[in-house]
Amino acid sequence: MKLYKKVFVNLAKVLPDSIYLRMVFFSKLKRKLDLSNPRSYNEKLNWLKINDRKEHYQIMVDKYEAKKYVADKIGEQYVIPTYGVWDRFEDIDFSKLPSNFVLKTTHDSGGVVLINDKNNMDIDKTKNVLEKSLKNNYYYLCREWPYKNLKHRIIAEKMITNTVPNDYKFFMFNGKMDSVMVCTNRASGHPTFRFYDKGWNRLLYQKPELEPESNVERPENYEKMIRIAEQLSENLVHMRVDLYNIDGQIYFGELTFFDQGGFDTDITLETDLKWGELMDLDKIK
Numbered sequence: 001m002k003l004y005k006k007v008f009v010n011l012a013k014v015l016p017d018s019i020y021l022r023m024v025f026f027s028k029l030k031r032k033l034d035l036s037n038p039r040s041y042n043e044k045l046n047w048l049k050i051n052d053r054k055e056h057y058q059i060m061v062d063k064y065e066a067k068k069y070v071a072d073k074i075g076e077q078y079v080i081p082t083y084g085v086w087d088r089f090e091d092i093d094f095s096k097l098p099s100n101f102v103l104k105t106t107h108d109s110g111g112v113v114l115i116n117d118k119n120n121m122d123i124d125k126t127k128n129v130l131e132k133s134l135k136n137n138y139y140y141l142c143r144e145w146p147y148k149n150l151k152h153r154i155i156a157e158k159m160i161t162n163t164v165p166n167d168y169k170f171f172m173f174n175g176k177m178d179s180v181m182v183c184t185n186r187a188s189g190h191p192t193f194r195f196y197d198k199g200w201n202r203l204l205y206q207k208p209e210l211e212p213e214s215n216v217e218r219p220e221n222y223e224k225m226i227r228i229a230e231q232l233s234e235n236l237v238h239m240r241v242d243l244y245n246i247d248g249q250i251y252f253g254e255l256t257f258f259d260q261g262g263f264d265t266d267i268t269l270e271t272d273l274k275w276g277e278l279m280d281l282d283k284i285k
Helices: 003-012 017-029 041-051 057-061 065-074 123-134 222-233 269-278
Strands: 082-086 101-105 112-115 154-157 167-173 176-184 192-196 238-246 249-256
Touching: 017 041, 041 238, 041 269, 057 065, 057 249, 065 222, 065 249, 101 123, 112 123, 167 222, 167 269, 176 222, 222 238, 222 249
Parallel strands: none
Antiparallel strands: 082 154, 101 112, 101 154, 167 176, 167 238, 176 192, 238 249
8 A cells, every 4th residue: 555545544544524535635636625615526525425424325335235226226137146245255155156257345446356267266366355355444545434334245246248348437416417437448457538428429528638539439228328327316416327338238337426535636627616516515405
């Protein structure tokens, strides 16, 4: 872990939310965090961390519990099947799992291992990744409250494709779509991101140096993806709904309350302010 991250994590355990968040915000975005009169997207996300703490949010971000929540709202056909859930790596009975699957922890971001052939998997490497993740309380890094008291577990789920699929991240405000961010080239370790509006027109939301010149094709069943995102974000000031689309078959990925932990340095200031205007905090107040 980098030194600055260690310092932030340690401080997070003793500092009040408002002080810690102000420190991180200034460090990352080079401007002060206004929690009294937040205007930008990043500011309002941090305001929500402190002021909007509903118990069911914990279910929505737990990668195991969220599956039932989502199935009840949109149907099981959109949920990736789960093969098992365990508290410890040693509890996994690999003989009962298929030849390929995905292992991930349920309580944080990351902690994912793709197993293409269990007979040739690197057990030690897999164990190290997952056990490191199990020890991590994701809450402390950015103070994302829903993650604080989650149970730390491992799940195995169906591998929906042999390659890392494109990730479609829908930015929803009050149940309405503003845009979708398409994440490509994830397998390379150098992913690229492009934003599109509801009509699949390119939106230059990121800093110019981050915008790829090429475009990606509109996915099959795109309108259905939008409807699913609307259902999963209804009655919420903001939600990022992540979906996969494998040849028209749509799968739920995850629900995210705080994109980039509330410290998105990739978007332009114009985007930051535009999204901020779409967030009506009076509904929470």
